Amino acid sequence: MSRRLGVLACSVSGLALLVSTPVLAQSAAPSDAAFTVEDVVVTAQRRSENIRDVPFAVTAVNQETMAEVAAGGGDILSMSARVPSLQVESSNGRYAPRFYIRGLGNVDFDFNASQPVSVVLDDVVLENVFLKGFPLFDVQQLEVLRGPQGTLFGRNTPAGVVKIDTVKPSHDFNAFGSLAYGNLGSVRAETGVTMPLTETLQVRVSGLWNHRADWVDNAYNASFADPDGDDLGNFDDVAGRIHIAWAPTDHLSALLTLQARDYEGTGTMNRANVLTKGSNKLNANFDRDTVHYDGGRNNFQKQNTTSQSLQVAYDFGPATLTGVVGSYQGSSSGDGDIDGGVASAPAGTSYKTPFNSETGTLDSDLLQNTYELRLSSNGDGPLGWQVGAFYWDERFNLISATFNGTGGVLPTIITDIVQRSESWSVFGQGHYQVTDALKLTGGLRYTDDSRNFRGQRVLGPALDVTKKVGDEQVSWDVSALYEVNDELNLFARVAKGYRGPSIQGRIATSNFVTTADSETVMSYEAGLKSRLWEGRARLNATAYFYEVSDPQFTAIGGEGNFNQLINADKGEGYGVEIDGDVYLGAGFNLAGGFAWNHTEIKDSDLLVAFCGAGCTVTDPIVNVGTTRRANINGNPFPQAPEYTANVTLNYVHALENGSEVFASTDWVMQKNFNLFLYESVEFMQDTAFEGGVRAGWRNQGHGLEAAVYVRNVTDETNVIGAIDFNNLTAFVNEPRTYGVQLTKRF
DSSP: HHHHHHHHHHHHHHHHHHHTTTGGGGOOOOGGTTTOOOOEETTSSSSSSSSGOOOOOOEEEHHHHHHHHHHOEEEEEEEETTTEEEEEEOOSTOOOOOETTBBOOOOOSSSSSSOOOOEEEEEEEESSSSTTTTTSSEEEEEEEEESSOHHHHOOOOOEEEEEEOOOOOOOOOEEEEEEEEETTTEEEEEEEEEEOSSEEEEEEEEEEEEOOOOOOOOOOOOSSSSSTTOOOEEEEEEEEEEEEEESSSSSSSEEEEEEEEEEEEEOOOOOOBBBOOOOOOTTTTTOOTOOOOSSSSGGEEEEEEEEEEEEEEEOSSOOOEEEEEEEEEEEEEEEEEESSSSSOOTTTTTTSSOOOEEEEEEEEEEEEEEEEEEEOOOSSSEEEEEEEEEEEEEEEEEEEEEOOOSOOOOOOEEEEEEEEEEEEEEEEEEEOSSSSSSSEEEEEEEEEEEEEEEEEEEEESOOEEEEEEEEEEEEEEEEEEEEEEEEEEEEEEEEEEEOOOOEOOOOTTTTEEEOOOOOEEEEEEEEEEEEEETTEEEEEEEEEEEEESSEEEEEESSSSEEEEEEOOOOEEEEEEEEEEEEETTTTEEEEEEEEEEEEEEETTEEEEEOOOOOOOOOOOOETTTTTTEOOOOOOOOOOSSSSEEEEEEEEEEEEETOOOEEEEEEEEEEEEEEEEOOOOOTEEEEEEEEEEEEEEETTTTTTEEEEEEEETOOOOOOEEEEEEEESSEEEEOOOOEEEEEEEEEE
C-alpha cells in the first residue's frame, strides 16, 4: 500500500507543479481580459462554501448542463460519465438506476438491493433504488461527492454521494417554462414559479411532463401486440413539487416540500442473440426498431411515488439547530420478456431462444421515513463544528411473479417478500484553521443497522424463509486543506466508510436466499483545486487509493434468472481524476473531465457461475462436483469503466440588439468495462461514447430562448447490459433524438 500511496503523492505533486508553471500563467487577450470563470459554491459538507475549500473530490453539474442532456427525454442515466468516475446504468428501465463511483457499486437489479452510492435529494436520503430514479426537474445543482462520506451522510456511502438540490423559493417573483418537441413523438414540458406571498412566506411550484410515443415494433405480433403499429419504447413521466418557505423571524425558518410522480412506460428491451460467440460487437440480428417478444406484455412498467419533508432551522446566534423529517411512499408494477426472444420459433430463426423467461412485479409497496437533527456552529472563527443524530426506517413489500412466457396472463409462481430495515446513528464533525493557510477537518459517526427479510411463495412450490442481519460500525474521516496562494489549494484525506449487511432473496426463480456481511472501505486521496490564467480557467485533480474489506458482490445469472450475494476477501481501487474548464476567448468555453480507475477483486478462492449461453470465458475454470465455476480473482469490479471522459465546447456570440446566438457540443466516453463478475469475450465492453449538439438564439433581457438539439448525434448503439443465462442477449442505450426547444423566463 505504501508504494501505491507514493505513486499517488507523486502524481499530485506533478499536477501541482504543472499548474504553477509560467506557461499556464499567461495573460488573457485584451478583449477577453475581464472574463473569469465563476466560483462554484457547493454544500458537500452540509454548509455553503467554495468548491476549492472542500478537502475531497467533488464535482458540481449546473442547471444548463442538465437541461441540455434532458432535452430529448433523458433522465438520471444521462449523467453517466459526465462527472469523472461516475457510472449510472439500469436494467429496470427509467425507474431504478444503479450508481457507481470509482468503480464501486452494485449490479443487483432487484428493488430490495442495497447500494454503496447514496442519493440525497433536498437533504433527504433516497435509500432504496426504487426511489433513486425520481426525475430531475427544476434542479439548482447536482453534486457528486467521491470517496467515503460516512461522517455526514451515513450508511451505504463508501463509494460516495450524489447530492441533488432543487430550486427553492426566494423573495422575488420568478418563473420559467420550457417546451421541447422532437422525433419519436417526444415532448418535454417543464415549469417552475416562485410566488412571494408575504414578507415571510414564499411558494415555489414546479412540474414536469416527459413523454415519448411507441417507436419499436414487436414483430412477433403476439396477442398483446399491435399488428399495425409500434408497441414499445413509450413513456409518460409526470411529476410535481411544491416548496413552501416560511421565515416568521430572523432566527426561525421552515421549508415544507411535497412531491409526486406518476410514471408509465416501457421497461428495458432485451434483444436475443444480438451478440455472437467470440465477439462483443452487436451482430446483424440487432435492429434498434424491432424486437420479437412472445411474453412480457410489451415490457410495461408503472410507478407512483409521493413524498413529504419538513426542514426547520433555528439560529441561536453561536449555533443553528436544524431538523429534517422526510417520508416517501411508492408502488409499482411491471412485466418483462427477459429472454428477449421466442422459444417456439423455428430453428435457425434469429430470435429463437432455448427457453422462455418472463418475470414481473404484480405490486410493490414502499414506505421510507427519515429523521435528522443537527446542531452546527456559526461564525468565521478558527473552530467550526456540527453534531447530530439520524434515524431511518423502511418497509418494502414486493409481490413478484413468473409467467409461462408465451403471453399467458395468469402467473405460474407468485412470491410475497417483506423486508424491514432500520438504522440509527450519531455523528460529529469539526474543522480548525491552524494557520491562515492550513485547515484540518475530522469527523466520526457511529451507526447501528438491522434488516429483516421474509419471503413466501403463495403460488407454486411451497417456500417460506426468513433471514435477519445487523451490524454496528464506526465511520470516520480526517483531512487537511492547504492554501498555497489565492489560486491554488492542496488537500489530502483519509476516510473509512461502510455499507451495511444485505439480504437477497429472488425466490420466484430460485430457492436461494443469500446474505452478505458489511463491507468497509479505507480510502486515501490527495489533490489540488486551482484557478489559472488570471481566473479564466479552473483545474481540479485527485489521485486516490482505496481498499475494500469483505466487498459485497452480486452474482447475477449464469445458471438462472436470479441473484446471489457473496463477500469477497478484499477489493482494491486506485486512479486519477481531473476536471476543469477554461475560457478560450472569442466566445469559446471548454469544459471537461477525465478519470482512470483501476479496480481489482482480490480473493484467490472466489468462484461464481458463468454464462449458460455459451459465451467465451477467459477466467480459469474450476470443476466443483458436477458443476463448473469461474475463478474471478484479479477481475475488475463489474460496471467499472477503466476510463471515463467528458468534454463540452460552448460558443456564444453577442448581437447588436442585446441578444446572442449560441452553440454547444458535448461528448462522453466510457472504456473497458465488464458486465459481470466473471470475464468473457462477449461481455467485456471496449469503448462506448455519445455526443450531443445544441444551438440557438436567446435574449436575456426578454427571457426568451429558442434552440435546436440532437442527442446521440451519431446514433451510437452501445451495449450497456446483458442477459447471460439463456442466450447472448443484450440491451443498449437510447437512440438518436432531435427536436426544438423554446424557453421563456420571467
